[in-house]
Amino acid sequence: MTIKVLAIDDSRTIRSLVQKVMEDAGFECTLADDGVQGVTRFKENPPDVVITDINMPNMDGYGVISAIRGGSLHRNVPILVLTTESAPHLKAKARDAGATGWIVKPFDDVAIVSVVRRVTGARA
Amino acid sequence: MSAQSSIRDMFFEESEELLEALAEGLAQMNAGNHDDETVNAVFRAVHSIKGGAGAFKLTALVAFAHRFETVLDEMRGHRIAIDSSNLQVLQRSADHLADLVEDARTESDASSVQTEGFLVALDACLGASPGAVVSEPDEPFSFAALSLDLSDIAMPAEAAGQHFRIEFRPHAGLYANGHDPALLIATLADLGDVEVELDLSRLPDLPDYDPAKPSLSWRIRLKSEVEETVVQDVFEFVEGLCDLDIKREVVEAVSEPAPQPPMPADEVVVAVERTDLARPAPVTPKEEGDGAGLTESRGPKPTLRVDLDRVDRLINAVGELIINQSMIAQRVQELRLATDADVVTHVEDYRLLARDIQEAVMAIRAQPVKPLFQRMSRIVREAADSTGKSARLVTHGEGTEVDKTVVERLADPLTHMIRNAVDHGLESLEGRIAAGKDPCGTIHLSAAHRSGAVIITIRDDGAGLNRRKILEIAKKKNLVSQDAELNDAETDALLFLPGFSTASTISNLSGRGVGLDVVRNAVAALGGPVSIASNPGQGTEFTISLPLTLAVLDGMVVSVAGQVMVIPITAILETIRPGVNDLHIVGTNEQLLSIRGKFIPVVDVAKGLGFTRPANHPEPKTLLLVETEKQGQCALIVDRVFDQRQVVIKGLDTNYGAVPGVSAATVLGDGQIALILDPDAIANNRVLPLAEARTAAKLNEERKLAVA
Numbered sequence: 146m147t148i149k150v151l152a153i154d155d156s157r158t159i160r161s162l163v164q165k166v167m168e169d170a171g172f173e174c175t176l177a178d179d180g181v182q183g184v185t186r187f188k189e190n191p192p193d194v195v196i197t198d199i200n201m202p203n204m205d206g207y208g209v210i211s212a213i214r215g216g217s218l219h220r221n222v223p224i225l226v227l228t229t230e231s232a233p234h235l236k237a238k239a240r241d242a243g244a245t246g247w248i249v250k251p252f253d254d255v256a257i258v259s260v261v262r263r264v265t266g267a268r269a
Numbered sequence: 270m271s272a273q274s275s276i277r278d279m280f281f282e283e284s285e286e287l288l289e290a291l292a293e294g295l296a297q298m299n300a301g302n303h304d305d306e307t308v309n310a311v312f313r314a315v316h317s318i319k320g321g322a323g324a325f326k327l328t329a330l331v332a333f334a335h336r337f338e339t340v341l342d343e344m345r346g347h348r349i350a351i352d353s354s355n356l357q358v359l360q361r362s363a364d365h366l367a368d369l370v371e372d373a374r375t376e377s378d379a380s381s382v383q384t385e386g387f388l389v390a391l392d393a394c395l396g397a398s399p400g401a402v403v404s405e406p407d408e409p410f411s412f413a414a415l416s417l418d419l420s421d422i423a424m425p426a427e428a429a430g431q432h433f434r435i436e437f438r439p440h441a442g443l444y445a446n447g448h449d450p451a452l453l454i455a456t457l458a459d460l461g462d463v464e465v466e467l468d469l470s471r472l473p474d475l476p477d478y479d480p481a482k483p484s485l486s487w488r489i490r491l492k493s494e495v496e497e498t499v500v501q502d503v504f505e506f507v508e509g510l511c512d513l514d515i516k517r518e519v520v521e522a523v524s525e526p527a528p529q530p531p532m533p534a535d536e537v538v539v540a541v542e543r544t545d546l547a548r549p550a551p552v553t554p555k556e557e558g559d560g561a562g563l564t565e566s567r568g569p570k571p572t573l574r575v576d577l578d579r580v581d582r583l584i585n586a587v588g589e590l591i592i593n594q595s596m597i598a599q600r601v602q603e604l605r606l607a608t609d610a611d612v613v614t615h616v617e618d619y620r621l622l623a624r625d626i627q628e629a630v631m632a633i634r635a636q637p638v639k640p641l642f643q644r645m646s647r648i649v650r651e652a653a654d655s656t657g658k659s660a661r662l663v664t665h666g667e668g669t670e671v672d673k674t675v676v677e678r679l680a681d682p683l684t685h686m687i688r689n690a691v692d693h694g695l696e697s698l699e700g701r702i703a704a705g706k707d708p709c710g711t712i713h714l715s716a717a718h719r720s721g722a723v724i725i726t727i728r729d730d731g732a733g734l735n736r737r738k739i740l741e742i743a744k745k746k747n748l749v750s751q752d753a754e755l756n757d758a759e760t761d762a763l764l765f766l767p768g769f770s771t772a773s774t775i776s777n778l779s780g781r782g783v784g785l786d787v788v789r790n791a792v793a794a795l796g797g798p799v800s801i802a803s804n805p806g807q808g809t810e811f812t813i814s815l816p817l818t819l820a821v822l823d824g825m826v827v828s829v830a831g832q833v834m835v836i837p838i839t840a841i842l843e844t845i846r847p848g849v850n851d852l853h854i855v856g857t858n859e860q861l862l863s864i865r866g867k868f869i870p871v872v873d874v875a876k877g878l879g880f881t882r883p884a885n886h887p888e889p890k891t892l893l894l895v896e897t898e899k900q901g902q903c904a905l906i907v908d909r910v911f912d913q914r915q916v917v918i919k920g921l922d923t924n925y926g927a928v929p930g931v932s933a934a935t936v937l938g939d940g941q942i943a944l945i946l947d948p949d950a951i952a953n954n955r956v957l958p959l960a961e962a963r964t965a966a967k968l969n970e971e972r973k974l975a976v977a
Contacts, residue, residue, distance in 0.1 A: 155313070158280040158321035165276065200316050202309075214445065223447035229320050237509070245447035246506035251323030264506075266452045 148172045148267045151192035153183030153209060154227065155201040159250070163196060163227070163257070170258040172267075180204025184212045191219040194265050196248070196257075199228050199239070207242045214243040223264035227252065280321045284370045285640075287314040291363050292643040295356070303351045311359075312341040318366065327373045329381050330366075333388070337362050340394045349394060358390045364647050431493065433500050436514040438471075438486035443510040454489060456503045461493025486512075577673075580633050587623075587630045588917035591821070594623040595914070595938035627821070635670035638716045638725075641680055642667050645687050649712055652691035658698055659708055660691050665715035671723050675795055675815055679725070682791040686727045686811055687712060689785070694729035694809050704806065706730070719814075722797070722839075728810040734803040736760045743769065761801040765789045793949070796822075796839065798896070824916045824945060825893070826937070827907040830880035834907075835916055835935055835945045836893060842902065844910060845892040862892060862904045869894070870952075873906040877951045878930055882908075895948040903952040914938075918945065 150172045152163040160176050167174040175190060177183035181203045187195065195213065199206035206226055214220050223245040228235065239247055245264050248257050261267070294311035319334035340359070343349045365387045368380035435457070439450055457463050466488040473484065491500065497517050504513055601616045646662040653660040671679075695701070695710035702708055713728040736757060743749045743763045755763070763769060767786040789799050797815040816822070816839070824835035825844075845851075845864065852871065853861045860871035871892065875882060882889075892904040916935035921928060932947040 156317040156321055157283045158276060158324065159317075161276045161279055162324055198320075200313050202313065221444060221447050229316065229323065240446065240506070240509060243446050244506075250320050251326070263452065263456050264447065266449065266455060 149192040150174045152196045153177040154198040166254045180209045195224040210243045281374045290314045308345040330369045432518045433491040434516045435489040438512040464490040592936045599938035639667035648687045660710040669716035682788040690729040694731040723815045725813040730808040733805040826911040828909045830875040833943045840895045840948045842894040871904045897949045897952045
């Protein structure tokens with residue numbers, strides 16, 4: 146079964162990069178421009194994994210995590226945080242908020258795919 | 270184009286938008302708006318540029334954006350003040366960031382030499398915040414490699430060698446965060462042979478069982494030659510969400526296999542920090558959760574990105590539609606039906622619909638002048654800096670929309686005029702103080718729609734034009750005769766003459782031998798005149814008037830030597846039927862029109878284009894008074910004026926090349942091809958190079974080629 150990825154980022158560049166990498170890896174990728182749209186997409190078509198940016202207008206990445214984790218359906222879906230922040234306290238914050246893992250930007254194609262595989266159990 | 274390079278293009282396109290958002294946000298902060306959302310938006314703009322730049326390994330850009338972002342982060346955390354000196358640093362840093370983006374796009378490093386200076390200024394801002402820590406984006410925090418490349422790792426494990434004993438007891442939070450112990454164990458299995466033992470000892474008896482409380486744990490034995498950190502990395506994301514104990518054991522063997530080398534740093538795939546998470550962080554960031562509210566939606570309106578070529582194809586098709594509509598209208602008119610006949614009303618509806626479609630399609634190409642205006646505040650800052658003046662830019666009507674091409678081609682002339690306004694328009698600092706003015710000069714830049722045109726004005730509150738000096742210089746440079754007596758408007762117009770410069774020393778700003786004549790020509794190329802108004806002591810105002818679109822034109826349809834031609838309405842001041850006494854012959858062939866006490870040169874369009882009227886052709890009687898850029902007013906002789914109508918401009922350049930005196934062509938309602946005349950060129954070269962007896966037949970043939 147094809148892994149469905151939902152990528153949420155306000156940067157068009159990053160969204161397209163994630164989409165390209167995910168699709169090249171054989172995953173299905175849906176995009177959202179900000180947290181609010183991300184949560185809407187999540188409900189419309191529940192993905193197998195969410196990749197979200199932190200700094201976004203309207204609703205940030207923490208908002209996305211708490212909306213998903215606080216929801217009733219698919220609340221335990223893996224959520225990966227895509228962040229330029231490598232500071233440990235920010236990772237701890239992401240984890241405390243309920244993130245499954247994180248990917249530090251600039252990300253490496255192989256890395257992001259392997260992390261997605263790792264948290265979804267998808268085999269190469 | 271590869272996907273990578275198209276995403277790269279997208280990055281630069283997006284960066285332009287982010288730089289605009291940055292400029293906009295800074296302008297708001299400058300205006301005293303320091304609310305969290307404004308500062309956050311500024312932060313996000315820089316942050317997103319940094320994020321994208323990182324993806325393309327634009328290190329210079331990333332490094333600078335990072336420091337810039339650090340300052341903004343301190344500001345949004347209220348740890349450093351948003352005062353005027355810090356804002357100034359931010360604005361210049363934004364300018365520099367724009368330069369670095371441009372450098373990255375053109376793959377140059379022209380601006381990088383200045384980076385150090387800006388970094389120092391940014392650091393100085395941080396200096397005010399004792400708690401601030403500037404971290405380098407690539408600071409050597411401990412990377413550990415994690416790779417699932419099986420070819421590297423899945424070596425057949427020797428009976429002897431390295432083992433890991435792992436005790437793993439998940440907490441509830443591990444499950445809540447979307448982790449699955451089975452996946453973690455599967456990841457371990459990728460590193461080598463695993464033996465897994467499920468520990469049920471903590472499973473309570475059924476009456477006490479609580480499914481929300483995790484009670485399972487696992488003991489895993491992994492036989493693998495990987496570094497211990499690689500095993501730890503498998504549990505990177507679950508640190509703190511489980512009890513974890515990893516012990517490494519080495520079983521000595523007779524021949525020890527060579528240990529696996531650690532992954533080289535450039536294969537780092539997930540950055541991991543071995544920092545104790547319990548340790549308090551040096552900087553306590555402001556809670557970022559404030560963006561979680563749904564109430565604020567300053568996000569952009571939903572948009573659809575369309576290739577410009579497609580829009581232009583659409584515009585072209587609509588042009589054909591308009592032509593088709595006018596052809597049908599003309600045919601119907603020729604039928605001389607009653608005005609209330611069904612077909613007549615339908616044709617009228619068709620005309621209105623076609624007009625609506627045309628306007629809607631043109632609106633697609635329309636863009637607000639805002640980004641262009643925003644760029645100008647930088648020009649004002651730079652010009653003020655290098656002249657030692659103090660100046661600010663105030664803009665009005667930023668939302669005014671103009672055709673994309675017009676916006677693009679307006680950038681250069683506008684830049685020049687803004688520089689001029691600061692450089693020549695504003696007085697020196699001392700001069701302003703002496704005149705009792707605000708030491709900081711103001712440049713007003715405004716845009717507005719007025720009767721089918723866009724009016725752009727650039728107004729300074731400087732000393733106004735020194736007309737005596739202008740006349741003096743013009744005389745010195747032999748631009749006017751020594752005894753010329755000019756009125757104010759004529760004197761002001763001297764500024765537009767080629768080679769005119771009022772600055773006594775050529776400054777590096779508006780000098781360089783480029784004068785207002787270049788501005789005037791650039792604006793004229795867009796179809797608009799430039800005018801000046803000036804009040805001594807109060808300032809100078811330049812006004813540019815531009816057509817809303819470059820695709821259609823209101824024209825007057827005339828006939829010249831049997832040819833139907835179109836003259837742009839904007840150029841025509843009035844239509845005159847001169848009396849016998851109004852025309853005066855001067856010299857051999859020159860004619861002058863006397864009108865309201867003035868003499869105006871008369872140009873025969875037919876002669877100018879090289880047509881010969883047949884011998885029996887009635888003497889032409891109609892004059893069109895036109896305003897030209899270089900010759901002032903001029904009267905064009907045409908044979909007959911038909912009507913005024915909107916025509917769709919069909920360029921000749923691609924099919925035929927530039928024709929002197931002719932700016933383009935169009936197709937009229939009856940299917941006839943008509944040339945659109947350039948009154949300026951006709952007035953300038955009273956006899957054009959193509960005046961060698963060109964027959965109408967030959968011209969017709971050429972036109973068919975051109976419009977095909």
